Amino acid sequence: MYFNERIETMERLQLRQLQSERLVKLVKYTYDNVKFYRERMDEAGVKPEDIKSIDDISKLPFMKKQDLRDYYPTDTFAAPMKDIVRFHASSGTTGKPIVAGYTQHDLDCWSEGVARCLTAYGVTKEDVVQVSYGYGLFTGGLGAHDGAQKVGAAVLPTSSGNTSKQILLMKDLKTTALCCTPSYALFLAESIENDPNTDVEKDLHLRVGIFGAEPWTENMRKELENKLHIKAYDIYGLTEVSGPGVGGECEYQDGTHLWEDMFFPEIIDPVTLQPVEPGQEGELVFTTLTKEGMPVVRYRTRDLTHLIYDKCRCGRTMVRMGRILGRSDDMLIIRGVNVFPSTIESCILELPEFTGQYFVTVDRVNNVDTFDIEVELRPEFYGESMDKLLHIKDRLVGRLVSVLGIKPVVHIVEPNSIERSMGKAKHVLDKRKLSN
Numbered sequence: 001m002y003f004n005e006r007i008e009t010m011e012r013l014q015l016r017q018l019q020s021e022r023l024v025k026l027v028k029y030t031y032d033n034v035k036f037y038r039e040r041m042d043e044a045g046v047k048p049e050d051i052k053s054i055d056d057i058s059k060l061p062f063m064k065k066q067d068l069r070d071y072y073p074t075d076t077f078a079a080p081m082k083d084i085v086r087f088h089a090s091s092g093t094t095g096k097p098i099v100a101g102y103t104q105h106d107l108d109c110w111s112e113g114v115a116r117c118l119t120a121y122g123v124t125k126e127d128v129v130q131v132s133y134g135y136g137l138f139t140g141g142l143g144a145h146d147g148a149q150k151v152g153a154a155v156l157p158t159s160s161g162n163t164s165k166q167i168l169l170m171k172d173l174k175t176t177a178l179c180c181t182p183s184y185a186l187f188l189a190e191s192i193e194n195d196p197n198t199d200v201e202k203d204l205h206l207r208v209g210i211f212g213a214e215p216w217t218e219n220m221r222k223e224l225e226n227k228l229h230i231k232a233y234d235i236y237g238l239t240e241v242s243g244p245g246v247g248g249e250c251e252y253q254d255g256t257h258l259w260e261d262m263f264f265p266e267i268i269d270p271v272t273l274q275p276v277e278p279g280q281e282g283e284l285v286f287t288t289l290t291k292e293g294m295p296v297v298r299y300r301t302r303d304l305t306h307l308i309y310d311k312c313r314c315g316r317t318m319v320r321m322g323r324i325l326g327r328s329d330d331m332l333i334i335r336g337v338n339v340f341p342s343t344i345e346s347c348i349l350e351l352p353e354f355t356g357q358y359f360v361t362v363d364r365v366n367n368v369d370t371f372d373i374e375v376e377l378r379p380e381f382y383g384e385s386m387d388k389l390l391h392i393k394d395r396l397v398g399r400l401v402s403v404l405g406i407k408p409v410v411h412i413v414e415p416n417s418i419e420r421s422m423g424k425a426k427h428v429l430d431k432r433k434l435s436n
Ligand code: ADP
Pocket: 090, 091, 092, 093, 139, 211, 212, 213, 214, 215, 216, 234, 235, 236, 237, 238, 239, 240, 301, 303, 324, 326, 327
């Protein structure tokens, strides 16, 4: 089922035409209204008239997160403040947050993106959608909320946290679709398991999981599907581009469709900044083709992934994105080897003895990198003999060495000892950065 069949299944040639028209307008709009774009384009020697179609996009300069910080809070806004109807902000763990401003039209486009995702997951007006993403400056809560309302579902805006109340309402209001980070979904699932008054099969009505805002793996999908008796779907987005719903999976779960009529994606080599060969891994770059409040042109997301342009079996013509390996800044370089936390997660969940909870600590001692991973045993394996535990640990270390090409020190810890996250999980402490 489609939310907007005409657009979602548009012939690619026609889509290209639409993207071209929108890009030409956008470039003129940003050049006229935002000093940042004017200066950058002038420096690059590009005039709005040079952009005649989407094929000319590579003539335009890139924008980086630092640019948004430098122009904090609103100097990259293109619409006058009287037309802004909402602000959001990214978490800003490393310095000033990024502030995004939305016009009513921007909010309409954003909720359309979320509505397309929800419809692809089979959510309709018959559903009760529990939004357990945080509400507030974070785009997750209100973004999912507006999209669910747009498809006519009943929204249960629980926000994150207060887990026992979440479970109570989930039961009593018969939630069918759950929206949150995969980390929080895992925590909710564990809490339901430990709740003697709630049986997933008998007491819950969950059918669909809508998970995003952080990287997660196929093994985590299986874990959440088994625990919650749902089909779990990916939803992707970022504050700078709008929020969740820049794209989502379809029923075939063979990549995340990106709504290219609104958010034009490119993949570049983060070092040379040149486009990669089609299908190759690289950094995802977005241009917002319909945004008015804070449009971005060739914004470097730092998310690493690849794009698939073949037509999908679902009939949608919109490009698909492979799973996000992580942000380039989440990548750890340990003894010269590149390591993504999501790869570690995937290895841990291959073994039935462990929960998906883990924590990585990296440090440098006597000029050598140390690499420690805490992994949590499932309660049913907690009483195992020392021999058995050592054997389990060796299996995990062996698997990690073969996949990562580097040997970590694995520490098996008690069930429930790793801190749970209500939103985006923090899986890594890199002490090398602290001492710099
Ligand atoms: P912040 O930058 O403060 O974390 P955002 O909520 O805007 O704020 O985060 C967006 C980022 O979250 C994306 O750039 C991406 O790295 C990550 N993300 C969002 N959705 C997904 C997803 N489905 N899979 C993997 N990563 C995701």
